Amino acid sequence: MKQGDHLFLVDGSGYIFRAYHALPPLTRKSDGLPVGAVAGFCNMLWKLISEARDTSVGVTPTHFAVIFDYSSKTFRNTLYPDYKANRSAPPEDLVPQFSVIREATRAFDLPCIEMEGFEADDLIATYARMAREAGADVTVISSDKDLMQLVGPKVSMYDGMKDRHIGVAEVIEKWGVPPEKMIDLQALTGDSVDNVPGIPGIGPKTAAQLITEFGDLDTLLARAEEIPQPKRRESIIANADKARLSRQLVRLSDDVAVTEDLDSLFLNPLDGPKLIAFLKAMEFTSLTRRVAEATHTEAAEIAAATIAIDSPEAAHGPDLDPGEAGGSPAADGNRPPDGGGGNPGSVAQRRAELAVAAKIDTTAYVTIRDAETLRAWCDAAREAGLFAFDTETTSLDAMQADLVGFSLALPVGTPEAGTFSIRAAYVPLAHITGIGDLLGGGPAEGQMKLDAALAELRMLLEDPSVLKVGQNLKYDMLVMGRHGIRIIGFDDTMLLSYVLDAGRGGHGMDALSATWLGHQPIAYKDVAGSGKGLIGFDQVEIDKATAYAAEDAEVTLRLWHVLKPRLVADGLTSVYERLERPLAAVLMRMEERGISIDRQILSRLSGELAQGAAALEAEIHDLAGESFNVGSPKQLGDILFGRMGLPGGSKTKSGQWSTSAQVLEDLAAAGHPLPRKIVDWRQLTKLKSTYTDALPGFIHPQTKRVHTSFAMAATTTGRLSSSDPNIQNIPVRTAEGRKIRTAFIAEPGNVLISADYSQIELRVLAHVADIPQLSQAFADGIDIHAMTASEMFGVPVLDMPSEVRRRAKAINFGIIYGISAFGLANQLGIERSEAGEYIRRYFERFPGIRDYMDETKAQARENGYVETIFGRRAHYPEIRSPNPQVRAFNERAAINAPIQGAAADIIRRAMVRMEDALEAAGVNARMLLQVHDELVFETAEAEAAKAIPVIVSVMEHAAMPAVAMRVPLRVDARSARNWDEAH
DNA sequence: CCTATCTCTTA
DNA sequence: GTAAGAGATAGGT
Structure with a gap:
């Protein structure tokens, strides 16, 4: 940086609060995420970058930085513990915006600076001094009086909201003292907002008068006796120490050891597409348009970005004390429906409250029987921008299910107007009547033609600008997919609940409704019977079907209003948006494809x-x-x-x-x-x-x-499960059992490819616990169990007896499972004391593992949950059980979850990317099955050689870029006619 | 007819 | 010692 350059320093934190209070509340239309402060912030940044010259600043910046407060605790608290003590927690609908504003700063390609222990003001003071000394000019974008002490010949301030330049003259005009006396002035007046004491009875006018008269604070205090007014004199003498302390508190540190140098603040030309992707995600349409015009970018061609509202890479929770971040940590299982990190006061929270409060009236539902009415409902759904959707069918098996009808639920009115409510309807399509009578039955009266209804519905389901909300939407996607309709742009309440509350109970609609709405929906068996009396949904009377189906849609929409704001508040948006929601569509296609099985082989x-x-x-x-x-x-x-x-x-x-x-x-x-x-x-x-x-x-x-069914929300750790049939437990260990696998075959002319991660959980362990020997062994491609045995027993790897390696292998697995002497003894058939000795020796050789286990246990106990490196949470509400057995079990599970869960996250990431990667490579390979660390594909025999390197690459790089693993991931892949030979 | 128990299969 | 699903039996409803 040199003379003639001009540095803009934006007081990000100050701006956030000002924008929040000054601007009307604004929420993202599609999901109610509060974004008012984000919008104000983006508009300000855009204005500064694009047209600063035309404002009262009058110059264009060459360098630019946005500075934030890191946390509320700074070095000032050690000077004065009550500093800022009376400051209340930020409004709850502002909290989730902090991380989004940092995302916004990055989208503008601007340095985003914060530092532990220092306020934004100290960093601003430091950079201002550095720039000044380099001969450059500085404009501080803030109107905070605390920063006015920095103003001088080379440094001015700018109030972006009032378009007002603040220089030396303006400071004198406003406060009656020049900038360099602001510290002394503030020391006298104090600051009730920051809880700086000052001298009681002295306000800004008196302070300015005193400073002008005596010259500075020290002189004033030394000659306080000379003050003629008795009350004022006594107060100043009595509180001289407070004034000195206050001076220390208000004086900014301009010598912080900052990490970014001035040159790194150079203002690069805007990256139009990157910024537009962010603005689109925020749904700031007019700013998107302005940026597109100015950067000559075609906004329509740019997809909205996925906003990592609190990505694991930046998950230290700036600006927030842990206790304020998202309500209570909720370590124990039973939460009231309104607990767990909502945002009281925000629009989203108002909706969530209303979603719980109003009573559900199943007699108010509409049965839609004609095209005009359906059209009106669909128009209303488009207008609202979101609606809940549910299909009713003849079977729990989506691949066998015939569509019988569907239901919709729409939000009506706004919470601001106090008119927020939900209306819901059912559209019967294929109900039949008269089964069992002599005439043989036929279609029920008063139903729309299937084609007409689906044509109308298609417009809505395939429109990405209308958010579809469903419960276990993978099912509905399969059903609609069989009618050629794709569901694009959706949220799934089951997956929301899973991301938020894995381990705290079921994620089925009845359980969620009971927990969050305190409502028990009509039971399926009450409309369709059970056991021998079970009838297909097509035989249910339309009136009964309407009450049941529309209620499901209404409950789903209410649940969404409760759960979606919690996602933002808990910082789990990126887990949901990257690991869960996109996988639903991937799994749907895998289930749809199914796998071929040779009946003859099985029969023989x-x-x-x-x-x-x-x-x-x-x-x-x-x-x-x-x-x-x-x-x-x-x-x-x-x-x-x-x-x-x-x-x-x-x-x-x-x-x-x-x-x-x-x-x-x-x-x-x-x-x-x-x-x-x-x-x-x-x-x-x-x-x-x-x-x-x-x-x-x-x-x-x-x-x-x-066609198996993959359950996305069945496990606590993030693994999938498979049922009907379970293809994740097909035998493989014995020769007899493996014969079953030979019956899983490719179509003629095709092959199956099996690709599996080698030792993924041990690699994850080596990474998260940061064990140098393990990482090195994996980097060198050494037999990990033999290495462990060699470290533990001092036996050379070469010609190692198989029994020694077997024991080391059991210990390695035991570690992943939260080892106990009892369990290891059982596994190896040895005495418990001997097993205990092995464990002791293992921890001696790998102390990092013991540290990892202790830290993980402590974390589980403290928070009630543990996290994977990708941010997925697994809750263990019973971790503090007084029962030692229960507690120990929960501790082992909590130790295992970040390892098993991270491995599950990695293969999920691979699966989400796989289809696009194969298509981009021009390979037609279909992903069919997932078995925890293995993916099975089917492809033309001639394409297998081309497919394998693509598959291997996607899988091996799946952790990137979210997590740069210290350990390489390795994948083995093979193709063959059947699963046994491919594996 | 439904649920709990036991056993066995997988990663 | 972690995470699952399923089949057969046995016993209560």
């Missing part, structure tokens, strides 16, 4: 298994001396431990003899022939019943493929 296997099991059963009955149900653990226990008198190992918690594989193996090892046969019989019958016999039943009648 089933026959072989039946034969083998029958032969074993005969031998078992023979050895037992009587016929009994081998599959009954109770009968088996009676025979083994009662009649045959074998030594019983352990009991189950209900007091039965355990007949677990472990117990039976022990008996077999002791020389008894029967238990081994039982173990073998169990393996065969397990494979037969769970896999070879059950899987063909899942083959879809039309697609001839098997």
Whole structure:
């Protein structure tokens, strides 16, 4: 920086508060995120950068920085503990805007400066001095009197909201003293806002008069006796110390050891597209237009950015004390419906309150039976910008479900006007009547034509500017997808709840409604029956269906109003927007594709298994001396431990003899022939019943493929689960079991590709606990279990006995699982004392792991939750249980969750990026399955070689750029005709 | 008919 | 020692 340059220093924190109070409240239309201060801030920055010369500043900046307060605690608190003590917490709808404003600053490509222990004013003073000394001019964008002490020949201030230049003359005019006397003046007057004491009875006018008369504070205090007014004189003499302290408090530090040098504040030309992407995300339409014009950018071609409102990379929570950040930390499970970090006072919060307060009236719903009415509802939904949507079908299985009708719920009015409410309607499409009577039934009266209704609905569902709110929308996306309609632009209340409250209870609509709305919706079984009396939804009377379906939509919309503001308040927006919401559409397509299964292979296997099991059963009955149900653990226990008198190992918690594989193996090892046969019989019958016999039943009648269902909100850690059928527990460990996998095949001319992460959880552990030996071993590609064994037992890696490596491997897994001597002893079949010794030695070699475990436990205990490196939270409300067993269990789970969860986050990120990456590479490979650390694809045989490097690259780089791992991720991938050979 | 228990499969 | 889902049996409703 040199003479002639001009540095603009924006007092960001000061501006935020001023903009918040001066401007009318404004919220992002699509989700109610409060953005009033953000809007004011962006407008100010834009004005400064683009037209400063035309304002009373009169110059164009060459250098620019925005300065923020870091936290409310600074060095001034050590001088005077009560400094700023009477300052109340920022308004709750301003809180989430702090991080957005930092995002805004970055979108403008401006340096965003803050420093722990210092106020923005100190940093401004420091940079102003540095620039002054370099010969440059400085304009401080603020109207705060605390900064006026900086004003001088080279430094002035500018009040952007009033377009007013503040120089030496203006300071004298306003305060009656020149800028360099402002410190003394403030020392006398004090500041009630910042709780600076000053001298009681002395205001700005008197202070200016005194300073002018005596010259400075020290002279005044020394000659206080000369003051003629008795009251004033006594007060100054009595409070001289307070004045001196106050002077220290108001004097700005201009010698902070700042990290950014002046040259790094150089003002670069605007990055139009980057800024526009941000402004679009904020939905600031007129500023978007102005920026587009000025930067000659085609705004329509730029997608709205994903705003990381509190991304893990910047998650220290500036400006906030932890206790103020988002309501109570809520360590324990039971929260009142209005707890957990809402924003009282904001528009969003008003809506949330109203969403809870008004009673739900299921008789007020409308049944839409004609095109005109539906059109009117759809127009109203477009006008509102959001609505809740729910489909009603004939089956829980989305791939088999036929659409019967759909419901809508819309917000009406505004909370400001006190008229906010929700109206909801149901559109019956395929209800039938008269089933069971002799005429055979037919379509019910008063329903719209399916095509006409879907044409109208399509306009809404495919319009990205209208937010669709649903509960488990993946289901509705599958159903609508089968009618050729894509749902674009949505929020899912189930996923919102999952991101906010994983571990605190279920995320189904009934549970959410009970927790947040205190309302119990009509139960499905009350409209469609259950068990033998279960009827399809198409047979439900339309009036009943309307009450049920419209209520679901209304409840969903109310839940959204409660949950969405919490997302912002808790800083979980980026987890939701990057890890959850986009994955729903990806999983939908995977489920839709399904995987091909060879019936013949399974049928042949089933026959072989039946034969083998029958032969074993005969031998078992023979050895037992009587016929009994081998599959009954109770009968088996009676025979083994009662009649045959074998030594019983352990009991189950209900007091039965355990007949677990472990117990039976022990008996077999002791020389008894029967238990081994039982173990073998169990393996065969397990494979037969769970896999070879059950899987063909899942083959879809039309697609001839098997379509699993992935649950996104089932686990506490962030993993997916799979059901109907569960494809995440298809056997692989034994040769017999692996035969099941040969039945999972590619279509003719195609192959399956299996790509799996190598040791992902240990790599995550090496990263989060920062263990140098582990990281080095992974970087060098060394056998990690052998390395562990070598470190622990001093055995060379070369020619290591397999037993030694096995033990180290068990310990490595144990560590991930929150190790206990009891568990490790069980796993290895050794004494608990020996296992304890192993653990002790392990921690001695890898002390960082013990630190990680202790820190994680402490964090869980303190907050009630733990976090992955990507910001996902897992709650453990029972971590403080007085029951030591419960507590220990929760501690182990809490230790495991950041590891398992980060691995789950990584593969989620890979999945979200995968389809675009494959398409960009020009490869037609379809992602079919996810098995925690493995992805399975199907592609034309000729394309496999091209697909594999793309898949591997996406997976290996999935953590970037959010997290730069200290450890490389490795992926193995292979293609083959069936899953067994590909894996 | 529904739910709990036990066992077994996976990462 | 972590995280899941499913099948068979047994017992209560």
